[in-house]
Amino acid sequence: VEMDGFEGTTGIIVVAATNRPDILDSALLRPGRFDRQVVIDPPDVLGREKILTVHAKGKPIAKDVDLKILAKRTPGFTGADLSNLLNEAALQAARNDKVEINMTDLELAIDKVSFGPEKKSRIISPKEKEMTAYHEVGHALMGVLLPNAHPLHKVTIIPRGFALGLTMMLPEEDILSHTRSQLIDQIGVCLGGRIAEELVYGDVTTGAQNDLEKSTQLARRMVTEFGMSDRLGPMTFGKRHEHVFLGRDFGHERDYGENIATIIDEEVSGIVSEQYTRVKELLIKHRPHMDAVVKVLLEKETLDRAEVDAILDEVNKRLAAGEDPSSLTPPPDESGGGEKLSISTDEKEAVVKDKEEGDDKTPEWKPKFA
Structure with a gap:
């Protein structure tokens, strides 16, 4: 491609893109060639929120989905990653015959985009x-x-x-x-x-x-x-x-x-x-705490921060009462059964207040054993 010859050519703009500008030959960047450079970094949290808003248009997004929270949970994602994220979430919702994309679908999509698809069929002893x-x-x-x-x-x-x-x-x-x-x-x-x-x-x-x-x-x-x-x-x-x-x-x-x-x-x-x-x-x-979390994790396969902290607090209560924390059982699933792990009243009120006020911050759970 001839960018500048003996005569200038108007009406033509040559644009090129690379994610490795550090290895370009300096001759390519001389005046008259690619002499104007625009650096586009991965979007920050505000940029990710705006990109998600654009890609969410036309998709049946449930009311429980907060794009601001989603933007905070996707650090390092590019615009293409965020577009792919919403597409994967839509596919996830469709597989489960849902009419809307909810936060669970988006969480699963984040994991898939970041780490690859689940391989539950893999046989593990x-x-x-x-x-x-x-x-x-x-x-x-x-x-x-x-x-x-x-x-x-x-x-x-x-x-x-x-x-x-x-x-x-x-x-x-x-x-x-x-x-x-x-x-x-x-x-x-x-x-x-x-x-x-x-x-x-x-x-x-x-x-x-x-x-x-x-x-x-x-x-x-x-x-x-x-x-x-x-x-x-x-x-x-x-x-x-x-x-x-x-x-x-x-x-x-x-x-x-x-x-x-x-x-x-x-x-x-x-x-x-x-x-x-x-x-x-x-x-x-903290070996008792580790054993307790492992016991529940083996049953549920996935635990979020709130669940982990609830387990740790329950272990603390049992240790303080002189009880054996190894008898702790996983919290019940939607079908019921099992012993429910306790969460303090203050923590419950914090979660309820957070939901009522629409705060975009995940409530901070502070284990008492640290």
Whole structure:
């Protein structure tokens, strides 16, 4: 395509789009070529709400659907993701012979768009299912216990994609930067699953591979990119380089000696090891709570934050009364039966008030054992 020759051509505008502007040849961006650049970031919470409003037009949306809440539950979603989300929710409603799309359909659609379709047909042994439950509850409890972790949204042992289970954390708002405390607690959440396996079974599985990769990578970035190492101070290490025309992705060129490399490795190992010990102590201390949540999760397969907190509060009551919390039974489903887990009167009133006032914030449940 000839953009500018010996003579200018009016009435023609050449537009191009890329999600990798960092690897473009600088010659392409010279004046007279692509010299005007417009950066379009993923939408923030207000942008997502407006995009959802556009795509919701013409669809039978139930009255219980709050697009403002939905926008908060979809951080990182692009416009295409949000469009796909509503289409998936419409298909979900149609499969169940519904005339309207409700919040449950949208929640299921979020999970499908984010993590892939459910694979309930996958055959999983009872032992593996239990191990998965302990692994996910280990993550979930860290989301509740660690003060700077993203709040727990839900935990499930329904397989999706390559995962046997998922624990979803949901920031209360879009986060543009992170503190050291937040990064440390993110590492703690990542390690919770493996440590739960170790405590319960005295062994570990390969299911924690991605968790370990994330925690190690985050610790290394804290040391080499964010200047969060006590020994190395506010410095960055590793020169960024590119091999675009060799068909390779980005990498880092080492611009430091062996002594610094050794200190970096020691600092990374120290951060991860310190959080491993911290999380292990928390899970040992709250083993009755972990066992109780696992017991209910195995029955219901999916628990949201309110359900998890109700279980934790019930365990606290039984422990305070000198009762055995292991006798706790899952709350009844719509068909009835079973012992209902109690929720304090204040918490019930908070939920009722929240619904009556139409507040878009999910009521914050505060376990009393943290």
